[in-house]
Amino acid sequence: MGNGCNHKHTIFTAHVLESIEIGPLYHRTTFQLDEVGSKAFADAVPGQFAELDLTAVSLPPLEKIPPKLVDACKRNIILRRPFSFADIRKDNPGAIEIDILFCVLGPATVRMTSLRPGDSVSVIGPLGNGFSVPEGTKNALLVAGGMGAPPLQHLGFYLRENFPDMNVVAFAGAKSKEDLPYQLLEAPERDTELAEFSRCDVPAHIATDDGSIGMKGFVTQALENWIRTNDPKSGSTVIYTCGPEPMLAQVAKIAISHDLPCQVSMERRMACGIGLCQSCAIEVRTPASEETVYKLCCKDGPIFDARELVF
Amino acid sequence: MGNGCNHKHTIFTAHVLESIEIGPLYHRTTFQLDEVGSKAFADAVPGQFAELDLTAVSLPPLEKIPPKLVDACKRNIILRRPFSFADIRKDNPGAIEIDILFCVLGPATVRMTSLRPGDSVSVIGPLGNGFSVPEGTKNALLVAGGMGAPPLQHLGFYLRENFPDMNVVAFAGAKSKEDLPYQLLEAPERDTELAEFSRCDVPAHIATDDGSIGMKGFVTQALENWIRTNDPKSGSTVIYTCGPEPMLAQVAKIAISHDLPCQVSMERRMACGIGLCQSCAIEVRTPASEETVYKLCCKDGPIFDARELVF
Amino acid sequence: MDISVDFAGINLKNPVFTASGTCGYADELSPFMDVAALGGFITKSISLQPRKGNPTPRIVETDAGMLNAIGLANIGLDRFLDEKIPLIEELDTAVFVNLAGQTIDDYVAVTEKLAKIDAIAGFELNISCPNVKKGGITFGTDPEQIENITKHVKKVAGNKPLMVKLTPTVTDISVTAQAAIDGGADALSLVNTFTAMAIDIETRRPVLANRTGGLSGPAIKPIAVYLVNKVYNEVAKPAGIPLMGLGGITTASDAIEFILAGATTVAVGTASFPNPAASAQIVEGIENYCVEHGISSVKELTGALN
Amino acid sequence: MDISVDFAGINLKNPVFTASGTCGYADELSPFMDVAALGGFITKSISLQPRKGNPTPRIVETDAGMLNAIGLANIGLDRFLDEKIPLIEELDTAVFVNLAGQTIDDYVAVTEKLAKIDAIAGFELNISCPNVKKGGITFGTDPEQIENITKHVKKVAGNKPLMVKLTPTVTDISVTAQAAIDGGADALSLVNTFTAMAIDIETRRPVLANRTGGLSGPAIKPIAVYLVNKVYNEVAKPAGIPLMGLGGITTASDAIEFILAGATTVAVGTASFPNPAASAQIVEGIENYCVEHGISSVKELTGALN
């Protein structure tokens, strides 16, 4: 798996191919990269991200903006926004397609909902290191909390394609059924069916806080249950996780307690995404001492080893 | 003719019906007013204006923005923009249509070019006093310089409809053929054919600085020529004018020297358009003294008597 | 749920005012909102003599803000008394008159006359307008002069509360705030605009006829919030003097930021230009916020920043 | 047509720098532009000891601007000498090192060591960072301390020009500018950020972990242009000291505004975040402007405001 820190990122234009609402607050937008972008994305891997310039995109009419966000959306934005990829399709190497799955949270993501086929945005990417697959990995556990889903969906597709024999299992948690950023199957019979994961034959264990779908409880419990049942050997099982920080901390704790390697996708408010501003500090342990230092989420991450993170 | 200062203005939504480019920098956008707006516009007259909120409209892609305006268009705008009407159609009283003819000059008007049918904008209007037709007017001379055209096009339609016997003559000036904000006839045979005025049987005397169409010279010369030839009697001839301020000053001078009443449409940078901010001061003479005072272009104007204006 | 507030001895329906110089004399707002929905209304600055104001351009838009150099254009005290007081008497909201002048005597003369008028709820002392050459700005940055002018005006203000409006362009605003309090101010309002300039690179001239103007609007909000919080913590809270926060308030969320930072009341300026109903919508939004967050009185929010 | 400028004794290819703290150590820019296209490059502030910087959130976007409280995070002098000087030696542009410290001794120690390094073209003395508790801000507002620290640093700066970076949050910036000049400054840069605050009304906490941060970006541009023009007219021009203008520069037009106001050079900060090629594009834009307006040397434009 590639190393994202090789300065292959660049600035380019991406054209909107499709934009769909997959839930009241979740949208999936497919972009086709221009030639420059396609070249830069040739080696892009799950867990990397891109910075989108949404400053020139129109605001939807007030009545279409979630009431809670109307005030925030009056703000004039100037910074790009970071998004990971829910999928990258490289079938046409000169016109790579990326899917961005996003949650409507503020002025930039509200603007993003008004993108239509034919529109274009400026993109910087691919950025960051991305997930990696240690040699000999047999089981991959993908643990996604809420909006942590996109890079793990991507990882699902990626692993199925590149490591067809690997045993991949997904864990998807959210507050409630509506907060699961997936295209739910028409009638998901079991707690193991989520369209995005089913598509690549990855069973998904669903957990919601209110039990509206899947198991009632936290996704970390689902993970522990699985580990208890399957007793995976350290060295052949890797946990990949992305989601809200308290969940990540819990997943990291579980991984460390079972001595399983764990790659954690972190998020920070980013002003630049490319190492200019130092806004995206992540506190990490230094190998030899008690001291901690800051690494940069955008350059050194966003994927960190669970063992080095200070939660 | 109505008096615009009767507080009939209000805030409402207008829907874009059509948007056409009528020249490299000129666009005409037709809006259909909602019910509230239609009610407010029932008595609207030429020379009045509206304030459009363009803050939420998308910027076109950089390559479609005139290079000279790219820098200016990076500015985040917060204020509305004032526009007069090139026409108001009241055929359907519950869904009045207004035409705005605009020149692409900066961040707001560049945004305006990306409005498409189905889009909507917030409008405040109708604002200001508008032109008036004194009793007994027989000749109306419409003198338009550059982007002063819209309210005089409107006035042409209005006079033809409401005063079918009135002799209406238009004068249209610009730097060059391309700067005439009119839908030029396919092959304008004479200097008296401009689609907008021909449509209402108003002959138009065209003057361009470079002689690329019509007479070579200033529109004020065309006006003087006409006056010299036709010797209109004061009291039965009214001059209406709109355009760049040096031209207005010249028209006012001509009018006063021939003792003809003259209604001048003035422009100022406006922060509000409704009398809140005092940004739109126009210096006027006080009847009895040497002193001058400031009136407000938005409330007391934008139409002023040539005699009171201090240029 | 109660959104009324007590402000310098007056009870107000709610914390929202319109800012001086941005809402005419209130009748201009009436096609868009009910002025009686406001906690209060602040008039354009009134000076003893009428002021024509500056030549145009008087404004220019900047990024998320605007510059103005109106030059305190106003009709002067006499015409104000004749023409505007009757309008003010009609307003069912607390009206503060903003006072401007060139000398202390000017201020005192204006205040003395207005102090007798029942329809006026209070005064806002403008010692900080950046657009008048020999005007308030010199008063506005010098603590001694601030204390002095506040004392003189307070003496003639009768029983009406005197609010002093502070300029943000000082090294330490707590010092000027303290000076106003020492002079007897009953409340402080902050901030006025920041002196600024926009240049037309084609003509190579400043855009404004006055060359410089005052920056207002959303652009300045984060600075204003900080200054309100600083004055609240360092001066106003210890002294028990209430603050009016302003500078870029466009939404109820903005207003609540100021209140959490320490403001008892807020004022809406530039935002009324594009949206003349902004102030009334902010009243509603504050009410909704209180309901949604189970806040029984908006008073609890003042300075409630964790 | 010539866009080179003389700045405090150095000849620069053009007037455009990147601002301290906003462009890493230049290699981050290289995927987007040729750093050699710049007139100069200013490093992140360097302090004697490494500084971890503040906890996150360190930034928050505001209307047409952003707040940052990075806290002068930097690797410290020793690692800077080891790791970054080799990078700097590669750069074909004038590199200024931005100096930070807590005491005069700190500043002097850093400067002394760096003065010996050929690859460094000059220094920028940061006495005005609002995000460091016991840091420069106290130096930055007091004329006496400014003069004093400038004098001490200048003494050890060798033959390299010393530029002093001024904070905008003072009552009269000409006074602080004069103090720096009296202390021996060869150039002045203005402005640094404005102390500001953003509040999350749901948590009722400041958004930044540091509570306050410095406001930068287009929002502050009109204030910065005004301050540059003021310092140019009142202090810099009479003293013959050149200015670097910054604050919200996003386009070539912005840069030209600063130059007309009195700046000899300009620096691009926040604008590089959304558009990492901004500074190079501004160089091009200045060139185009000169061509289109028949200006034979950009030097003619400094202070050419009518």
Ligand SMILES: Cc1cc2nc3c(=O)[nH]c(=O)nc-3n(C[C@H](O)[C@H](O)[C@H](O)COP(=O)(O)OP(=O)(O)OC[C@H]3O[C@@H](n4cnc5c(N)ncnc54)[C@H](O)[C@@H]3O)c2cc1C
């Ligand atoms: C590496 C990375 C990958 C990401 N991938 C995705 C993705 O695939 N899909 C998706 O929907 N979102 C993703 N995000 C988050 C996304 O960038 C933010 O939701 C977006 O910037 C919000 O912008 P806004 O203007 O709509 O709202 P804002 O007003 O900017 O933010 C809304 C709220 O979200 C929070 N917030 C914003 N940015 C961050 C952040 N970086 N970290 C933590 N909290 C934040 C703040 O509390 C804020 O109140 C990612 C972020 C990072 C750093």
Ligand SMILES: Cc1cc2nc3c(=O)[nH]c(=O)nc-3n(C[C@H](O)[C@H](O)[C@H](O)COP(=O)(O)OP(=O)(O)OC[C@H]3O[C@@H](n4cnc5c(N)ncnc54)[C@H](O)[C@@H]3O)c2cc1C
């Ligand atoms: C009563 C009134 C009626 C108007 N009717 C029309 C119309 O029908 N069609 C049309 O195209 N335009 C009309 N205008 C002008 C229009 O409002 C401006 O062109 C528009 O605001 C420009 O906005 P912008 O953001 O694109 O450019 P900005 O950056 O705001 O302005 C671009 C340039 O135009 C100049 N300018 C802007 N506003 C004014 C003004 N009010 N007076 C003088 N100069 C100004 C400035 O020099 C500026 O550099 C009218 C203005 C007024 C006051």
Ligand SMILES: Cc1cc2nc3c(=O)[nH]c(=O)nc-3n(C[C@H](O)[C@H](O)[C@H](O)COP(=O)(O)O)c2cc1C
């Ligand atoms: C056009 C305009 C005129 C103003 N006139 C006055 C005035 O007469 N007296 C005064 O004290 N403040 C005046 N102000 C300042 C405002 O009251 C307010 O302090 C400032 O605009 C900041 O608030 P805002 O960002 O909400 O506009 C004026 C502001 C503007 C924009």
Ligand SMILES: Cc1cc2nc3c(=O)[nH]c(=O)nc-3n(C[C@H](O)[C@H](O)[C@H](O)COP(=O)(O)O)c2cc1C
């Ligand atoms: C993220 C960030 C970090 C900064 N770090 C420093 C710094 O280390 N030293 C310094 O002198 N100025 C620093 N600044 C201030 C900038 O150099 C500049 O003065 C300010 O941002 C205004 O310019 P701008 O609006 O173009 O960004 C920083 C600014 C930002 C936004």
Ligand code: FES
């Ligand atoms: S986001 Fe700017 S350094 Fe990471």
Ligand code: FES
């Ligand atoms: S534009 Fe505000 S008063 Fe006329």
